[in-house]
Amino acid sequence: MTKSLICIGCPLGCMITANLDDGVVTEVSGHSCKNGEKYASKELTCPTRTVTSTVKVFGGDSPMLSVKTKKDIPKEKITACISALKDCECQAPIEIGEIILKNVADTGIDVVATKCIHSIV
DSSP: OEEEEEOOSSTTOOEEEEEEETTEEEEEESOSSHHHHHHHHHHHHSOEEOOEEEEEEESBSSSEEEEEESSOEEGGGHHHHHHHHHTOEEESOBOTTOEEESSGGGSSOOEEESSOBOBOO
16 A cells, blocks of 8 residues: 655655555655654554643643653553543642653653742732
């Protein structure tokens, strides 16, 4: 089976063509850099994404906190991840990189804060 992809491995956005035989990428063409082949193999055999979102904050100088998964999670776990974050609430103060939700959607990956929230006095 032949698949066409737009590579997101670097800013060039190359149009990649990849051959997939029995779940294995056998050939990749059209990439301008080494990231293209790696991207195509990963995307066609085990696609993952970084999830970004927001969660509610209590007692802080902002009512919402931006968060992201610390690493990419399997694409099929994104909906479960978002559902878990929908019900997530945290208390200020919060530091960048602080773990907000451990092992989101049973992925083994934590969700972390991407900004500081200071307590209001």
